[in-house]
Amino acid sequence: MRALVAIALAGAQLLAPGPVIANQGNVSLRLAGKEVALPGGVSARLATLARETFARCGPNTRQHPHNFGPSATLASVRRDRTLDGSRLHIAYDAPFATVSHLGGELRVTEVTLGLEREGLFVGPAFSRDGLGTVEHLLCEYLPALEIACLPELAPYLPARYAQTCARFERGADGRILMPPPDIAPSCS
Numbered sequence: 001m002r003a004l005v006a007i008a009l010a011g012a013q014l015l016a017p018g019p020v021i022a023n024q025g026n027v028s029l030r031l032a033g034k035e036v037a038l039p040g041g042v043s044a045r046l047a048t049l050a051r052e053t054f055a056r057c058g059p060n061t062r063q064h065p066h067n068f069g070p071s072a073t074l075a076s077v078r079r080d081r082t083l084d085g086s087r088l089h090i091a092y093d094a095p096f097a098t099v100s101h102l103g104g105e106l107r108v109t110e111v112t113l114g115l116e117r118e119g120l121f122v123g124p125a126f127s128r129d130g131l132g133t134v135e136h137l138l139c140e141y142l143p144a145l146e147i148a149c150l151p152e153l154a155p156y157l158p159a160r161y162a163q164t165c166a167r168f169e170r171g172a173d174g175r176i177l178m179p180p181p182d183i184a185p186s187c188s
Contacts, residue, residue, distance in 0.1 A: 026090065027090050053139050058137045061136075092109055142176055146175065
């Protein structure tokens, strides 16, 4: 019986769409209108950084719609536009929680982060669990910068990303330290 279960699981993994990274999920990166093929290590790193980005956020359209006004009901439309443009999209194998600075926790199974948007370095930011789309503001800043500054993405992103990333100070662990306000780019 165990052998049959193992064979069924192996077959399901072979038929699953897209690359699956151990406990990370399906990672899709679209830049300059093209899907970017990512090595497994980069996919796993992006999935981890995106999870860190969404660990704590500011207001969101589900729990704090008053912060968005009438546009709160259009989060799914904005997410669809973001999916059509330059973005990072991850469907996680296992859900995780995002906690709002304003109160409340949401279950997350998918995230979408916009890239190459005019006026934003990273953003807008969306999550999903099931069919409901939620837009988030003010998610964790440093992991979002790490995503935009991954050396493996530099060849695909506009020169302004490389120029901004070169100005960041990094800690002993190689991670970006909080940039001073004069070079801090805008993230949603």
